[in-house]
Amino acid sequence: MLNFPSILESIGDLDKTQIDGLLKLAEKFKFRTSLTTNFTTTRPVVATLFLENSTRTKHSFFMAIENLGGRHMDFNAEKSSLSKGESLEETLLTLYSQGVNACVIRSSDNALLNPLKQNPPLRVINGGDGTNEHPTQALLDLFTMQQWEGEIEGKTIAIMGDCLHSRVTHSLVKLLPMYGAKVIISGPRSLCENYAKSENLPYVEKAKDCLQQADIIYLLRMQLERHQESFGDLSQYNKDFGLSLKLMKDVNKFVPVYHPGPCNIGVELDLELLRSQYYRGHEQVKHSIPMRMAIILAMLENGDKTVGTFANLSSY
Numbered sequence: 409m410l411n412f413p414s415i416l417e418s419i420g421d422l423d424k425t426q427i428d429g430l431l432k433l434a435e436k437f438k439f440r441t442s443l444t445t446n447f448t449t450t451r452p453v454v455a456t457l458f459l460e461n462s463t464r465t466k467h468s469f470f471m472a473i474e475n476l477g478g479r480h481m482d483f484n485a486e487k488s489s490l491s492k493g494e495s496l497e498e499t500l501l502t503l504y505s506q507g508v509n510a511c512v513i514r515s516s517d518n519a520l521l522n523p524l525k526q527n528p529p530l531r532v533i534n535g536g537d538g539t540n541e542h543p544t545q546a547l548l549d550l551f552t553m554q555q556w557e558g559e560i561e562g563k564t565i566a567i568m569g570d571c572l573h574s575r576v577t578h579s580l581v582k583l584l585p586m587y588g589a590k591v592i593i594s595g596p597r598s599l600c601e602n603y604a605k606s607e608n609l610p611y612v613e614k615a616k617d618c619l620q621q622a623d624i625i626y627l628l629r630m631q632l633e634r635h636q637e638s639f640g641d642l643s644q645y646n647k648d649f650g651l652s653l654k655l656m657k658d659v660n661k662f663v664p665v666y667h668p669g670p671c672n673i674g675v676e677l678d679l680e681l682l683r684s685q686y687y688r689g690h691e692q693v694k695h696s697i698p699m700r701m702a703i704i705l706a707m708l709e710n711g712d713k714t715v716g717t718f719a720n721l722s723s724y
């Protein structure tokens with residue numbers, strides 16, 4: 409796994425050999441939860457810089473860093489000098505000077521990471537940026553699918569719901585076909601049809617029709633905080649596009665339901681489905697830790713050693 413990128417902004421930053429390496433490393437870390445030093449240098453520091461709320465991503469990175477034997481800095485964006493107008497680049501250079509080696513950034517801004525791509529001041533992992541991408545979520549989803557459903561080659565994976573505003577969808581449509589899966593898009597026309605067309609993916613409107621075709625469902629919540637216009641009645645959305653345990657049982661095959669979380673019970677799914685054997689969301693959360701351990705270790709140990717040396721300071 410040589411030349412791992414210094415900034416993981418998109419699935420497109422990785423090639424298949426690198427992703428295969430991450431999957432292998434995650435497999436190795438699957439049962440390892442005790443604190444062991446895995447680094448060749450003194451315990452590195454990884455900061456989590458979350459400008460948007462998170463339960464899963466932030467805390468699983470925290471656990472992953474701890475499990476690797478690294479140190480964690482919980483950067484408090486609201487109380488930081490970002491609120492006084494300091495730029496992100498200057499903030500990261502400041503963190504670097506304090507000994508931080510890598511940073512996980514979550515933001516609602518699609519373009520926030522763009523200026524960092526040429527000369528990152530330290531290693532940067534995208535923890536979800538607006539409606540752009542969520543590459544580490546997609547990687548842990550692939551890892552979980554392989555663990556639970558076997559190889560995904562030849563399988564049909566239906567991404568259902570608010571595909572237009574889903575950053576994880578935008579990473580999954582790049583990743584899953586690399587492993588031979590066929591991706592289909594399903595949900596309301598306004599949130600899916602043009603998106604499917606733009607990605608050259610089949611579109612199936614109704615959940616029931618989609619369930620007949622799919623081997624795996626990847627269900628999304630309505631990401632209303634990212635909508636430009638009001639969507640309307642969510643109880644009608646639930647009737648038209650929501651999944652229930654009853655609907656799953658009506659299909660004459662077992663179709664597991666993945667969900668990146670957080671879930672909105674009574675909107676995209678019902679409580680009975682969430683608590684049933686169909687639901688894989690908690691397995692995704694479990695598998696997020698070994699996959700994020702793999703990502704951190706690969707980036708810190710196999711990346712460009714000149715990153716964070718101030719070599720490119722003038723570009724800021």
Ligand code: CP
Pocket residue numbers: 461462463464465466536545668669670
């Ligand atoms: N899947 C995901 O990104 O969840 P959080 O927003 O809780 O991190």
